[in-house]
Amino acid sequence: MWFLGRVWGRAPGQSMGEPILKLKGVSRSFGDFVAVDRVSLNIRSGSITGLIGPNGAGKSTLFNVIAGDLAPSAGRVVFDEQDISGFASERRFAAGLGRTFQIPRPFKRMSVLENVMLAPLDQDGEGLLAAVLGRARIRAQEAAIRKRALEVLDFVTLHPLADQPAGKISGGQMKLLELARVLMGDPKLILLDEPAAGVNPALTEVLIGKIEELNRDGKTFLIIEHDMDFVMRHCDPVIALAEGCVIFEGTAAEAQSNPVLLDVYLGAPVDA
Amino acid sequence: MIGFISYLVFFSTVAAILAIAVLGLNLQWGNTGLFNGGIVASFGAGAYGTLILGGTPQDGHLGGFELFYPLALAGGMAFAGGLAWVVGRLTLRLRHDYLAIATFGVAVAFENVMRNATGVTGGAQGIRGFERPLQNLLGSGFSYNLVFLVAVLAFLALVYVFLERLTVSPFGRLLRAIREDETAARSLGKSPDRVRLAAFVTGSVIIGLAGGLYGTFYAFVSPQDVLPILTFQIWAMLIVGGAGNNRGAMAGAFLIWGAWTFSGWALSRFAPVEAQLYTGSIQFVLIGMVIVGMLLWRPQGLFPERLVVSQPGVDTGNKQRD
Numbered sequence: 001m002w003f004l005g006r007v008w009g010r011a012p013g014q015s016m017g018e019p020i021l022k023l024k025g026v027s028r029s030f031g032d033f034v035a036v037d038r039v040s041l042n043i044r045s046g047s048i049t050g051l052i053g054p055n056g057a058g059k060s061t062l063f064n065v066i067a068g069d070l071a072p073s074a075g076r077v078v079f080d081e082q083d084i085s086g087f088a089s090e091r092r093f094a095a096g097l098g099r100t101f102q103i104p105r106p107f108k109r110m111s112v113l114e115n116v117m118l119a120p121l122d123q124d125g126e127g128l129l130a131a132v133l134g135r136a137r138i139r140a141q142e143a144a145i146r147k148r149a150l151e152v153l154d155f156v157t158l159h160p161l162a163d164q165p166a167g168k169i170s171g172g173q174m175k176l177l178e179l180a181r182v183l184m185g186d187p188k189l190i191l192l193d194e195p196a197a198g199v200n201p202a203l204t205e206v207l208i209g210k211i212e213e214l215n216r217d218g219k220t221f222l223i224i225e226h227d228m229d230f231v232m233r234h235c236d237p238v239i240a241l242a243e244g245c246v247i248f249e250g251t252a253a254e255a256q257s258n259p260v261l262l263d264v265y266l267g268a269p270v271d272a
Numbered sequence: 273m274i275g276f277i278s279y280l281v282f283f284s285t286v287a288a289i290l291a292i293a294v295l296g297l298n299l300q301w302g303n304t305g306l307f308n309g310g311i312v313a314s315f316g317a318g319a320y321g322t323l324i325l326g327g328t329p330q331d332g333h334l335g336g337f338e339l340f341y342p343l344a345l346a347g348g349m350a351f352a353g354g355l356a357w358v359v360g361r362l363t364l365r366l367r368h369d370y371l372a373i374a375t376f377g378v379a380v381a382f383e384n385v386m387r388n389a390t391g392v393t394g395g396a397q398g399i400r401g402f403e404r405p406l407q408n409l410l411g412s413g414f415s416y417n418l419v420f421l422v423a424v425l426a427f428l429a430l431v432y433v434f435l436e437r438l439t440v441s442p443f444g445r446l447l448r449a450i451r452e453d454e455t456a457a458r459s460l461g462k463s464p465d466r467v468r469l470a471a472f473v474t475g476s477v478i479i480g481l482a483g484g485l486y487g488t489f490y491a492f493v494s495p496q497d498v499l500p501i502l503t504f505q506i507w508a509m510l511i512v513g514g515a516g517n518n519r520g521a522m523a524g525a526f527l528i529w530g531a532w533t534f535s536g537w538a539l540s541r542f543a544p545v546e547a548q549l550y551t552g553s554i555q556f557v558l559i560g561m562v563i564v565g566m567l568l569w570r571p572q573g574l575f576p577e578r579l580v581v582s583q584p585g586v587d588t589g590n591k592q593r594d
Contacts, residue, residue: 067459093461101459107452109516110445111579117442118449119460125442126462128470133439142442165579181460 012157018046020189020220021066021097026075027244028061035061037244038075043189048211048221050235050252052228054264058244059224060102060193066222067191068092068158080188080262094121097193098182102224104174108167112158115144115166116149119184123161128225149184156180157206172203190214192223196230208234240264274425281417283533284526288424294509295431295518302515303444304471305451306364309372311506313359314352314476315442316386316498318483320393321348323493327402333394341405343514344395347482352480354472357381364465379503387495398494401508405488424437424485428473428522431478447471449536493590501556508559511566512572523575532559 007206019042028036029038036058043049053059064070066077067102077085079097087095107115125131125138130245154157156176161169165179192211196204204231211221225231231238231252237253240248242264247253255261292425293315300306302323326344329336339347363374386393393399411417438444449457450464457464487493505528535558539551566573 034394066399071547088458090461093459099459105453105456105459106303107449107456109452109577109579110448113449114445114579116444118457121461123442126446126467128438128443128474131441131443132434133438135441138441163579185461270275 014072020045020076020080021042021222022075022076023062023066026062026077027067027073028058028070028137029073032050034244035260036065037211039244039246041239041246041249043222044237045188045220046215046218046234047237048215048223048235050191050220050238051241052231052238052255053241053247056243057241059241061244062241063099063191063193063222063224066096074201079239092174093185096186096188097191098119098185098187098189100178100182100193102180102193102197103125106166106169106174106177108165109165110166112153112166112169112177113146113149114161116153116180116184119181120145120148121185133214143174149180152183155183165192165271170200170203171205172199174217176203176207176210179207183214187219189220189222192221192225194226196222196225211243230261273364278414278417278425281414283394283423283529285417285421285424285489286486287526288421288428288527289482289489290506290509291425291430291522292431292485293479293482294513294521294525295428296475296482297506297510298515298518298521299435299438299447299471299478300475302517302521303439303447303451304468304475306468306475307368307372308375308475309474310359310375310377310382311479311503312376312500313379314356314479315483315486315494315502316350316379316382317352318381319487319493319497320386320399320483320486321351321480323348323399323487323491325392325403326405326488327399330394330399330401332397333390333399334392335399336401343486345481345488347467348484348487349477352483353477353576356470356473357469357474360469364468364472374514376503379498379500382408382449383495383498383500385412387499390523391471394494396495398492399487400492402487402491404491406430418490424489427481427485431481432522435478439518443467464492473489501559504556504559504563505529508563510573511563511571512573514575514577516524516577517573517575520573520575524573527574528559528562531562 011014021043023039023041025040026036027034030200051059061070065072068087072085076083082091082095084095088169124134130138145197150162151157153162156179158173158176158180160175169177195207215221217262221234236252237250238252239246240261247264248258248261295310297308297311300308322344324335325337325339325347326341328333329337359375359378363371366374387396407416410419446462446467449462450467454464509519509524509528511526514520532555535555536551539554540548543551
């Protein structure tokens with residue numbers, strides 16, 4: 001592509017911090033189909049970056065490449081000054097990259113609390129022998145994990161549901177639960193896949209409130225979202241993909257008046 | 273009366289041995305979601321291993337190492353664990369029904385090897401010449417069987433306590449998470465492959481213990497003891513009892529073994545003469561119906577899995593407000 005490596009529309013000297021995630025010429029194809037085509041972009045530390053684009057633009061593929069569920073066909077993913085292109089998804093969480101799923105994936109036949117308590121890394125009791133033999137040490141660790149899990153559940157307003165089976169809570173609550181699980185790992189960058197999709201407006205407001213609160217505390221977010229209203233109100237900067245390429249990068253205000261973007265969206269209406 | 277008690281002891285011994293195997297399967301399926309269709313391979317490995325290591329020298333097959341009994345039993349368990357490790361490394365990337373097919377195939381292969389590797393396993397004749405531990409002290413009558421039952425129940429209790437501890441530990445939580453959603457577990461930094469293998473091998477070692485005790489009890493094992501029907505029986509026990517619930521698994525073992533024994537007796541007693549030849553097959557049909565019926569009408573089993581809170585008894589600071 002002729003704009004390989006070029007970053008579109010970014011205002012120079014943005015107030016955000018240094019890039020925490022850098023994509024360098026990332027491509028991903030499925031057979032002959034190129035879903036993501038040499039995408040290069042930076043996600044600035046401390047931002048809530050919105051990733052938009054019409055259906056089939058390659059958003060989810062790009063998201064999965066960043067999250068580690070798909071390996072890039074070409075290019076590099078650099079997170080926090082570390083090349084994580086070859087990292088399996090489980091190593092990315094340890095590196096400080098948390099993600100949620102478009103269709104929530106709670107551990108259904110486990111309590112909400114257990115779902116959250118699972119997440120911390122390096123739990124001594126996760127070894128088979130330690131689990132049976134080192135019970136005193138694990139008990140102390142469990143108490144600490146439990147305390148923190150309840151605090152995080154309290155933060156995402158799910159504390160009253162701690163003892164419920166996670167499969168029995170609403171879809172919106174599942175999204176909050178996924179956020180809670182991810183927060184247990186204290187990631188630097190949180191990837192949210194359509195956080196507002198299929199969630200009732202009241203819970204969406206709760207979720208947005210939590211995202212902005214976390215953002216003020218220094219967490220960076222990369223959010224894929226179909227709901228343009230959501231993106232325009234809460235995300236800055238906004239990155240747009242179409243046919244696997246970055247077609248726009250800039251502020252929400254710029255996005256709303258960008259002719260290329262309008263054309264893409266008018267040409268292929270978004271189903272929110 | 274003495275006859276009845278004696279039979280009850282015999283029945284309980286076999287049921288308790290099978291209950292150990294069901295607990296092993298519960299770790300694999302109930303907790304981790306591993307569809308092991310080859311239970312008899314672990315069971316047989318434990319039985320053959322124990323008898324070969326602990327037996328007296330025989331012409332015609334391997335064995336006669338006359339090891340101290342606990343060592344022989346541990347050897348049988350290690351054999352089952354080693355086999356499971358190899359099988360696990362090869363097949364655990366498979367999911368669900370594919371894993372079941374692969375492990376079922378391994379079990380059938382195991383039976384065929386036992387049947388045909390005559391020089392090692394005694395072939396269709398099986399392993400003979402095993403002397404049960406403490407037999408010269410206790411004789412081989414009722415008192416021996418009673419002591420053996422107590423020993424088996426002690427093993428059952430030990431395995432139960434071990435697994436209950438495991439279930440409430442972070443390791444148990446990890447198993448359940450992998451059972452529920454491997455992708456989500458991966459996204460939270462967990463490595464499902466390592467954990468699945470650990471659960472598969474541990475469950476197989478426990479099933480191998482059951483096999484070792486079974487071989488010890490009969491002082492004999494042959495390919496007839498490792499037929500696929502045993503896999504289905506053990507599955508029926510877990511499904512009826514309640515996958516994910518260790519107490520349910522044990523209850524299911526006694527229930528199904530009781531039903532199996534009773535149906536065999538009832539068929540031989542009441543079935544018309546021309547059907548007598550087929551009582552075994554009728555039992556197979558019955559056990560299949562029990563499995564299907566349970567899955568249709570009460571898939572959670574008689575004793576459903578309880579939601580585990582990792583430290584039971586600690587108040588979460590709120591009552592359910594719904």
